[in-house]
Amino acid sequence: MTEPRRVSFRDGCLASRKAEEAAWRRHQAAAWLQAMVGSLGLPPYPSEQEFVASLRNGIVLCKAINKLQPGAVTKIITNAPSNSQPLTAFQYFENIRNFLVAVNKLKLTSFEASDLDKDNLDAGTVGKIVDCVISLKSYHEWKQAGGANGPNKYMKSPLAVRSSQIQSENVASGPSPSLKRLDLTEVDADTQTFQNLDPNMKDCAFADAVEKLQKVIVDSMLSSKENIDQDILKKVPSKLIGAVLASQLGKEQFKHLQLLSPEKLIAENEPTHCIEHPNSPIESKQLLLQAHETELLDLKKMFQDVKVNFRSLQTQFRDDMAKLGENIQDLSKAALGYNQAVKENRNLYNMLQELRGNIRVFCRIRPLLHSESISSIEHVGTDGSVMVCDPVKPQSAHKIFQFNKVFGPTTTQDEVYKETQPLVRSVMDGYNVCIFAYGQTGSGKTHTMCGPSGGLSKDYGINYMALNDLFNISTSREDVKYDIRVQMVEIYNEQVRDLLNEDRSSTKLDIRASLNNGLSNLPDAKICPVQSPSDVINLMQLGEKHRASGSTAMNHRSSRSHSILTVHVNGKDIAGNVSRSSLHLVDLAGSERVDRSEATGDRLKEAQHINKSLSCLGDVINALAQKNSHIPYRNSKLTQLLQSSLGGNAKMLMFAHISPDAESCAETLSTLKFAQRASTVELGTALANKESSEVRELKEQVDTLKKALASKELEKTTLKVKGSATTSERTKQVLDCTPPRPRRLSLENASDKARMPERKILKSPRSAVGITHDKECNTDAFRHANHHESLIQMSAACAEVLVREEEKIICTVDTVEFCQLPTEAYNLLKQSGLNTPEAAPCRSRNLRTEASCGDALSSTTKLEKIMAGTAVKKGSQLKKSIQSSIGRLIHGTERRNAQHSAQGTPTKIIASGCHNNVSPVTADIRLRRRQSLTGIPPPLPTMSRRSSLGGRSDTSSNDKRGAKTPPPVNSAAKAKRWL
Numbered sequence: 001m002t003e004p005r006r007v008s009f010r011d012g013c014l015a016s017r018k019a020e021e022a023a024w025r026r027h028q029a030a031a032w033l034q035a036m037v038g039s040l041g042l043p044p045y046p047s048e049q050e051f052v053a054s055l056r057n058g059i060v061l062c063k064a065i066n067k068l069q070p071g072a073v074t075k076i077i078t079n080a081p082s083n084s085q086p087l088t089a090f091q092y093f094e095n096i097r098n099f100l101v102a103v104n105k106l107k108l109t110s111f112e113a114s115d116l117d118k119d120n121l122d123a124g125t126v127g128k129i130v131d132c133v134i135s136l137k138s139y140h141e142w143k144q145a146g147g148a149n150g151p152n153k154y155m156k157s158p159l160a161v162r163s164s165q166i167q168s169e170n171v172a173s174g175p176s177p178s179l180k181r182l183d184l185t186e187v188d189a190d191t192q193t194f195q196n197l198d199p200n201m202k203d204c205a206f207a208d209a210v211e212k213l214q215k216v217i218v219d220s221m222l223s224s225k226e227n228i229d230q231d232i233l234k235k236v237p238s239k240l241i242g243a244v245l246a247s248q249l250g251k252e253q254f255k256h257l258q259l260l261s262p263e264k265l266i267a268e269n270e271p272t273h274c275i276e277h278p279n280s281p282i283e284s285k286q287l288l289l290q291a292h293e294t295e296l297l298d299l300k301k302m303f304q305d306v307k308v309n310f311r312s313l314q315t316q317f318r319d320d321m322a323k324l325g326e327n328i329q330d331l332s333k334a335a336l337g338y339n340q341a342v343k344e345n346r347n348l349y350n351m352l353q354e355l356r357g358n359i360r361v362f363c364r365i366r367p368l369l370h371s372e373s374i375s376s377i378e379h380v381g382t383d384g385s386v387m388v389c390d391p392v393k394p395q396s397a398h399k400i401f402q403f404n405k406v407f408g409p410t411t412t413q414d415e416v417y418k419e420t421q422p423l424v425r426s427v428m429d430g431y432n433v434c435i436f437a438y439g440q441t442g443s444g445k446t447h448t449m450c451g452p453s454g455g456l457s458k459d460y461g462i463n464y465m466a467l468n469d470l471f472n473i474s475t476s477r478e479d480v481k482y483d484i485r486v487q488m489v490e491i492y493n494e495q496v497r498d499l500l501n502e503d504r505s506s507t508k509l510d511i512r513a514s515l516n517n518g519l520s521n522l523p524d525a526k527i528c529p530v531q532s533p534s535d536v537i538n539l540m541q542l543g544e545k546h547r548a549s550g551s552t553a554m555n556h557r558s559s560r561s562h563s564i565l566t567v568h569v570n571g572k573d574i575a576g577n578v579s580r581s582s583l584h585l586v587d588l589a590g591s592e593r594v595d596r597s598e599a600t601g602d603r604l605k606e607a608q609h610i611n612k613s614l615s616c617l618g619d620v621i622n623a624l625a626q627k628n629s630h631i632p633y634r635n636s637k638l639t640q641l642l643q644s645s646l647g648g649n650a651k652m653l654m655f656a657h658i659s660p661d662a663e664s665c666a667e668t669l670s671t672l673k674f675a676q677r678a679s680t681v682e683l684g685t686a687l688a689n690k691e692s693s694e695v696r697e698l699k700e701q702v703d704t705l706k707k708a709l710a711s712k713e714l715e716k717t718t719l720k721v722k723g724s725a726t727t728s729e730r731t732k733q734v735l736d737c738t739p740p741r742p743r744r745l746s747l748e749n750a751s752d753k754a755r756m757p758e759r760k761i762l763k764s765p766r767s768a769v770g771i772t773h774d775k776e777c778n779t780d781a782f783r784h785a786n787h788h789e790s791l792i793q794m795s796a797a798c799a800e801v802l803v804r805e806e807e808k809i810i811c812t813v814d815t816v817e818f819c820q821l822p823t824e825a826y827n828l829l830k831q832s833g834l835n836t837p838e839a840a841p842c843r844s845r846n847l848r849t850e851a852s853c854g855d856a857l858s859s860t861t862k863l864e865k866i867m868a869g870t871a872v873k874k875g876s877q878l879k880k881s882i883q884s885s886i887g888r889l890i891h892g893t894e895r896r897n898a899q900h901s902a903q904g905t906p907t908k909i910i911a912s913g914c915h916n917n918v919s920p921v922t923a924d925i926r927l928r929r930r931q932s933l934t935g936i937p938p939p940l941p942t943m944s945r946r947s948s949l950g951g952r953s954d955t956s957s958n959d960k961r962g963a964k965t966p967p968p969v970n971s972a973a974k975a976k977r978w979l
């Protein structure tokens with residue numbers, strides 16, 4: 001069994017300490033008794049009950065004291081034999097009484113007989129019994145030591161003595177002298193004696209006192225078996241005493257004692273300075289209370305500290321949370337910014353794509369059908385890549401193709417449309433869009449464009465969804481009014497057929513040349529207005545019904561023609577701005593290997609046409625990809641129809657359809673290669689076909705003016721015909737050498753080329769009017785040479801007439817101010833005698849006419865100058881202003897058209913270069929007129945007319961080409977020639 005743990009006062013465990021000490025003393029007492037009388041059957045550390053029980057009959061005690069002092073107890077009542085009655089407590093009391101008498105005789109610590117009564121057991125009574133045994137033990141040791149150091153050296157510590165003394169008042173009559181000597185409270189007599197001695201005696205007495213004190217303490221330590229290092233005894237006695245006392249009663253209480261000298265220590269031991277004994281219950285409790293109070297204070301302090309710490313932690317936590325919140329806000333801002341940046345990046349990428357004009361290419365893989373088992377598609381990447389490997393030849397390299405998007409076999413129609421939607425929606429913003437499905441037969445083109453069963457099922461394809469979307473947008477945009485119309489044609493065996501025409505006997509269509517409006521180059525195709533998606537479904541079903549399809553070995557419902565559904569969208573907003581665009585949805589017939597499709601007869605013929613037209617499409621794509629100067633659009637009807645989309649300014653999307661079937665691997669690779677080549681084609685920048693109301697108004701104005709001009713020309717022709725019968729012959733001659741030619745650089749050239757028929761009327765009223773040749777003569781002479789040049793060249797007689805006619809026409813076309821000839825010019829004409837209208841029926845370019853009019857030359861020259869300087873300029877100002885307005889506002893394409901016209905002029909000039917003998921005056925007038933219309937500065941005298949248009953300025957070459965208009969000459973030279 002291990003020793004109980006010893007706890008000091010500093011730990012505030014006084015009670016525990018006392019219990020330990022009591023147990024320790026019981027152990028010592030029991031051990032000594034057993035050593036004296038033999039085993040008592042007690043454990044090494046007996047409890048109070050065990051200890052008292054072993055002594056209750058007094059036998060052990062009597063035996064022990066007899067060993068110390070033989071015969072101290074003469075008669076010991078021992079235990080009765082086992083068979084007899086057990087002894088009563090009273091019989092044993094005899095032993096106790098005898099023992100206590102013997103103890104008192106030896107003047108040892110005693111106790112009361114009742115202390116052994118088990119009913120009265122408490123810490124105090126057992127302690128007295130233990131003290132008694134310990135004192136016997138000390139006495140025994142003292143005796144064994146030979147009884148040196150006086151008769152009472154066996155006594156235990158003074159504290160114990162004092163305690164015993166107080167508690168044994170009833171047993172002993174009073175404290176024994178020896179006890180009194182050891183009790184520090186009873187030192188008065190000794191101290192007084194000490195002070196009365198002479199100094200030498202005092203020294204001796206002091207030394208003796210110190211020695212005594214030291215001995216007492218050592219005895220006490222030894223008796224209480226305190227675990228003190230033996231070396232401590234060799235140290236300074238005062239410190240030793242202080243250390244011992246501090247260890248016994250607590251450092252705080254006895255600190256001052258450590259500093260005391262022996263004298264002071266003795267003085268301290270005066271009755272007034274009596275050292276408080278901790279064993280006193282009240283004092284112990286006070287100490288305990290103090291310890292608790294101290295501990296409480298400590299705890300309070302600690303609590304305060306914890307509180308402060310907690311508060312600071314709380315503040316810190318709040319700060320941290322605030323910082324964290326700020327950081328999160330920053331992060332979310334950054335994330336938002338990042339998202340916006342990504343979005344902008346995507347938009348910019350799209351814009352870049354649009355600017356580059358690339359065709360967008362999507363690839364769609366159809367799922368394996370029942371009859372197919374092995375797939376040649378190895379991998380479909382989310383980044384638009386697809387990897388193909390021929391399962392029949394696994395050793396062949398894996399081929400990877402990259403597209404804008406790849407749709408796997410499980411992709412739904414909706415998912416496909418979602419990616420297509422932005423393109424479709426741009427139709428409503430005025431862009432032309434073309435979406436076409438390409439791929440081998442049975443790869444799913446019709447499924448994508450029209451839906452399963454060619455649009456007859458509910459799982460609609462792009463065609464229907466696109467139209468539905470357009471309707472949705474048109475209803476959601478309240479400020480724009482849209483007009484949506486639909487055309488549907490097919491190309492079957494190189495014939496364009498109208499699919500919406502119920503009359504199947506007249507469905508064949510001709511393709512007309514068109515520059516910018518996609519499939520509107522089929523003016524004869526039926527165009528149906530649609531108001532709702534149900535209209536669209538009806539039309540699509542009608543078209544599908546009429547579309548050529550047939551069964552082949554590869555597709556039981558194979559499309560045998562290319563079908564083209566065109567949606568025309570015209571929009572007009574509340575501000576009057578208009579937009580025109582078209583969406584072409586093309587479901588191509590599939591390429592097929594005839595051996596696999598087992599096509600024969602009609603099917604074979606169809607297959608050949610299909611393959612040929614697809615091959616032509618491939619040629620066009622190749623030529624576009626290589627940026628060849630010649631693109632073979634005219635090689636097939638398909639490429640002819642798609643020309644404006646492939647080579648124009650439309651947005652293009654191609655769906656490359658592939659079959660995963662291993663047997664179709666070769667076709668799959670061919671389709672993918674075609675699609676990849678197509679993706680490298682750079683189209684022109686997509687342009688929105690929008691017109692502001694201002695431009696539209698100007699265009700309308702121009703149209704009105706043109707119409708007015710045409711009607712007035714007719715009117716004028718009728719009038720002139722009446723008065724010019726006599727000059728028909730000369731006019732005929734003039735006409736023979738001057739074929740009709742288009743007006744160059746006129747307003748018409750800047751207008752829409754689509755208005756060809758109207759322009760023809762203007763250029764050639766002769767054909768439009770259908771009048772006699774003589775009558776035409778006057779009209780053409782007037783129109784083509786134009787009024788000013790005619791005035792110069794015509795005879796004096798006809799000049800006036802023409803001037804008047806000119807005035808009439810100009811008056812209707814431009815303004816009244818413009819057509820009114822200046823008075824000066826008119827008077828000159830009069831003076832020159834050229835004022836007979838009847839005498840001027842012919843065209844001015846006739847040299848013979850010029851010769852006969854030689855006398856009028858000077859007047860004519862003057863007139864020319866005046867006309868060039870005043871009337872012509874005045875008249876042209878308005879035209880010029882209109883033209884410049886149109887030039888600023890009209891679409892770039894139209895401006896280009898105007899440039900084309902301007903560039904085309906030299907060719908026309910060359911073509912009409914047979915009239916080398918044209919009057920230089922006429923040429924000059926013509927140049928001035930052109931300048932007035934185009935704003936191009938007049939050429940330098942050395943410059944040819946061609947150079948003024950930006951062509952070469954080499955006059956010799958000009959001459960060689962026989963330019964129609966010679967360099968201007970001065971009036972003297974002109975006069976010479978005319979003479």
Ligand SMILES: Nc1ncnc2c1ncn2[C@@H]1O[C@H](COP(=O)(O)OP(=O)(O)OP(=O)(O)O)[C@@H](O)[C@H]1O
Pocket residue numbers: 365366367409439440441442443444445446447448452453555557558559560588589590591657
């Ligand atoms: N994505 C798909 N999901 C389910 N079935 C599909 C898919 N694509 C195609 N099919 C089916 O494959 C078969 C052939 O499709 P489809 O007729 O659309 O091919 P095609 O390319 O138009 O052929 P052809 O050029 O001969 O007209 C049809 O039965 C169709 O339902």
